Amino acid sequence: MGDFSAREVIDRRMMARCIELSRKGAAAGERPFGSVVARGPEILAESANCTERDGDVSRHAEIVAIAQAQKMLGGAKLAECTLYTNVEPCPMCAFCIREAGIGRVVFALGSPVMGGLSRWNVLRDDTLSDGIPFVFGAVPEVVSGVLAEEAGEAWREWNALAWHVIRLRGFMVAPDTAEARVLRGHRPRPLRHLMRSLFRPVQSA
Numbered sequence: 001m002g003d004f005s006a007r008e009v010i011d012r013r014m015m016a017r018c019i020e021l022s023r024k025g026a027a028a029g030e031r032p033f034g035s036v037v038a039r040g041p042e043i044l045a046e047s048a049n050c051t052e053r054d055g056d057v058s059r060h061a062e063i064v065a066i067a068q069a070q071k072m073l074g075g076a077k078l079a080e081c082t083l084y085t086n087v088e089p090c091p092m093c094a095f096c097i098r099e100a101g102i103g104r105v106v107f108a109l110g111s112p113v114m115g116g117l118s119r120w121n122v123l124r125d126d127t128l129s130d131g132i133p134f135v136f137g138a139v140p141e142v143v144s145g146v147l148a149e150e151a152g153e154a155w156r157e158w159n160a161l162a163w164h165v166i167r168l169r170g171f172m173v174a175p176d177t178a179e180a181r182v183l184r185g186h187r188p189r190p191l192r193h194l195m196r197s198l199f200r201p202v203q204s205a
Contacts, residue, residue, distance in 0.1 A: 008180070010041050011106050014084040015147040018108070019154050021048045021061070022086050026158040028053065035061035035085040037069040037078065037102075044081065045069040061085065062093040066100050077101035077137065086151040087172060088115040088144070094122035098129075101137040103185065107144055108151035109172045117142060124183060133188035141185035145175035 004012065014036050021034025025048025033049040045068030050059035062085050069078060082104035083089075083097055089105065094116025097105060110118055117123040128136040152174055156163040166172050175181060 010038075011082075011084070011143065011146050011180070013041075014038050014043070014082070015086070015106065015108055016150070017043070017046065018084050018086045019147065019151050021046060022151070022154050023157070025049050025061070026154070032154050032158045033061045033085070033087055035065040035083065037065045037081050037083050039081050044072055058092065060090065060093050062089050063096050066096055066102070070100060079103045079137065082106055084146075086154070087111055088117055089123065090114050091116040091120045091122050094120075097140065098122060098125075098136045102140055103138070104141045104143065106142075106146055108146055108148045109155075109174060110144060111172055113169070113171045117144075126186070126189070129188040136188075138187045139185050142183040143180050145180045148174040 017036050018034040021036070022032035023034075025034060026032040028048070030049040030052050034047070036046040037044045045065045047061045047064035047068065049061045050064055051057055053059075062083060066078070066083065069081060070076065078100045079102070081102055083102045084106045085093075086107065087109045088107045088111040089097060090111070091114075097116075105123060112118045122128075123142055124139055126139050129139050152163070152167075152172070155166065155172070
C-alpha cells in the first residue's frame with residue numbers, strides 16, 4: 001500500500017466496501033451492485049441494489065445511496081462527496097449523480113453497452129453544466145478501474161455462466177492496465193456554451 005497516495009488508499013477502501021455490498025446484495029437475491037457516498041474517509045451512505053426487494057427498477061444502488069446522503073445533509077448538493085460504485089453508472093444513475101452535484105465518481109468495471117460515461121456520456125457532458133449550471137453544477141472528476149479484478153470476481157461468484165456471457169458480449173469490461181484512469185472535473189463554463197450556441201452553423205433545409 002506504500003506506493004498509493006492517501007486519496008488512492010481511500011478510493012480502494014471505499015471500492016472494497018462497494019464490492020462487499022454487491023456480494024451482500026447478491027446473497028439477498030439482487031444483482032451484485034454496490035455503491036457508497038463518502039466525504040473523504042467518512043461514509044455518508046451506502047447501498048446494494050434494491051430493485052428486487054422493492055419491486056422498483058429505479059432502486060439502483062447509486063440512486064439509493066445518493067438519496068440517503070442528501071437526506072443526511074438536509075438536501076444539500078454533494079460537491080464535496082465521492083460516489084463509489086463497482087460498475088460504471090447507467091444513464092439514469094448518471095443524471096442523478098449530476099443533479100446531486102457530486103464532485104467525484106469512482107468505479108471499478110466499465111460498461112460500454114449501458115454506461116453513463118462510455119456509452120452515453122452523461123457524467124462528463126459539459127453541455128449540462130454549461131447550459132444549466134444552477135441545476136447540474138460542475139463536471140465531476142471520474143476515476144475508473146479501481147479494484148476492477150476484485151469487482152469482476154464478485155460477479156463471477158454470483159453466477160459464473162452469466163459473468164462469462166457478460167464479458168464475452170462486452171457488457172462489462174476491466175481496464176487494459178492496472179493503473180486507474182482519471183478524468184479531471186471542471187467548473188461550469190456558461191459563456192463557452194453561449195458562444196457555441198450563437199455561432200452554431202445554420203443547417204440548410
